Amino acid sequence: MGLTQQLLGLATRRPRCYVVEAPGGASQRMAVERELNARGWRPAWSPASADVLVVCGELLPELAQAADLLWSQLPGPRARMTVTDPGEAGAGLDEVRRQLTDDPAQRRAARERDRDEVSPRLASHGDMDHGEMDHGEMDHGDMDHGDMDHGDMDHGDMD
Numbered sequence: 727m728g729l730t731q732q733l734l735g736l737a738t739r740r741p742r743c744y745v746v747e748a749p750g751g752a753s754q755r756m757a758v759e760r761e762l763n764a765r766g767w768r769p770a771w772s773p774a775s776a777d778v779l780v781v782c783g784e785l786l787p788e789l790a791q792a793a794d795l796l797w798s799q800l801p802g803p804r805a806r807m808t809v810t811d812p813g814e815a816g817a818g819l820d821e822v823r824r825q826l827t828d829d830p831a832q833r834r835a836a837r838e839r840d841r842d843e844v845s846p847r848l849a850s851h852g853d854m855d856h857g858e859m860d861h862g863e864m865d866h867g868d869m870d871h872g873d874m875d876h877g878d879m880d881h882g883d884m885d
Contacts, residue, residue: 730829738803738826742768743819744776746793751783757812758782761819773799778822781808802839803832 743762747755758780762769770776773796781793797806805822809815825831 740767741777742770743778743780744770744773745780748783748785753812754782754809757815761815776800779806802836
């Protein structure tokens with residue numbers, strides 16, 4: 727085993743998973759969460775901090791587009807799985823861990839990935855003209871905060 731494989735193994739020992747629940751996917755999500763807890767894997771609080779995107783249940787086409795946008799925001803190495811049967815959660819997590827440590831596949835995916843996958847998915851604001859917006863009359867000069875008495879605020883033992 728080379729140094730790269732050892733480092734990949736260490737870096738992905740406890741991958742961070744961003745879990746998305748489809749409508750009706752509660753049982754799949756709960757099964758995934760049980761597996762994550764049993765393995766000591768940590769949740770990701772945003773796509774940017776995730777190694778794995780876990781979709782629980784069947785997504786409608788509109789929501790599938792949103793999941794694709796989330797997927798585009800995960801940095802590499804990354805893996806994605808869909809759990810449609812709660813009994814498949816453990817095997818699916820085993821597979822994504824294997825995918826994360828597959829260095830050649832991750833490198834290929836990184837080369838093939840468009841560097842800016844998000845911008846084409848966002849609405850164009852090219853036709854928005856802010857030229858007529860006049861903020862000149864927004865005067866905050868008359869705002870008087872002098873009557874705001876904070877004397878009764880108890881900050882405890884703060885020195």
